Amino acid sequence: MNKKILAVFLAAVMVFCLAACSADTKQSDKNKTEIIICLEWTPNTNHTGLYTALEKGFYHEAGLDVKIVQPPENAAATQICAAGQVQFSIEAQDTLAPAFTSETPVGVTAVAAVLQHNTSGIMSKAGEGMDKPAGLTGKTYLTWDTPVDKAIMETIVSADGGDWSRVSLVPNMVTEEAEDVNANPDHAIWVFYGWGVMNAKTKNIDVDYFSIKDINPIFDYYTPVIIGNNAFLKNNPETAKAFIAATAKGYEYAAENPEEAAQILIDSDDTGALTGSEELVRASQKWISQQYIADAEKWGYIDSQRWNGFYGWLWDNQLIEKPIEKDFGYTNEFLPE
Secondary structure (H helix, E strand, O other), X not given: OHHHHHHHHHHHHHHHHHHOOOOOOOEOOOOOEEEEEEOOOOOOHHHHHHHHHHHOOHHHHOOEEEEEEOOOOOOOHHHXXXXXXXXXXXXXXXXXXXXXXXXXXXXXXXXXEOOOOOOEEEEEEOOOOOOOHHHHOOOEEEEOOOHXXXXXXXXXXXXXXXXXXXXXXXXXXXOOHHHHHHHOOOEEEEEEHHHHHHHHHHOOOOEEEXXXXXXXXXXXXOOOEEEEEHHHHHHOHHHHHHHHHHHHHHHHHHHHOHHHHHHHHHHHOOOOOOOOOHHHHHHHHHHHOOOOOOOOOOOEOXXXXXXXXXXXXXXXXXXXXXXXXXXXXEOOOOOOO
């Protein structure tokens, strides 16, 4: 009961804090410009560069007082950012599509790619024949039950010679993916390699996995990305550049120092989400540190062809209400030279 009371109290504090923020900059007590970035989920190794920049003083050196928060329950990071309650949020290109194509498009822009490539794919118990898309025929797929999710899966299963109509779809309610596929040999689940597969490895659970982007390069979309509030970006371009430059330094440092960065993330987590998962954090960080920049010219860079290609595929497959104009919704102009 005490934990429930504490959770309610913390949620109320978070809502109050977000409500007090605006897209306009303001000076903190330390004479630093206050910036708030909202995560899309609990702290994990996708976010390590943010916490590293905070811990190593990169934001302080840039004249910024940065706070990292999480969205209140039932509130999406995109909407919070668009409403001006925070200046930046973490999101993904696929989940931004509905925001860009609604009757009143949401006022946010992707300003940096956290990871250079889509590191997600399908995981199943080793040896059950689901090491390739066609192998899902006659099996069970734990779906997010969104049109995009199901369309991508139908595309890759069918292209590989499988029968999508023979794939059983079950809503994904799983929090421990590795344990689920180990206990249910007919289950396949969409995971991010750096967390889901690395979790299986740390628990000595043998799994099969295939990458979505390796099956079809059109699915090498950007996930996650950092988005900025459009009004803030327009009115405070130099502050936005300072924030992204310091964030880039955080991710570059994490890429070069994965062990130290993992410990920074563990020590910085004030949500309790990583408690008991320290081994996973270290293993995940070692792997994902090579994904922050990968083969790109620099951290954060968004490739026009890949960005537009994925949105073009969504339109061609009638998954969005209207086409997204070329190069709409992202910019590289805030990245450091």
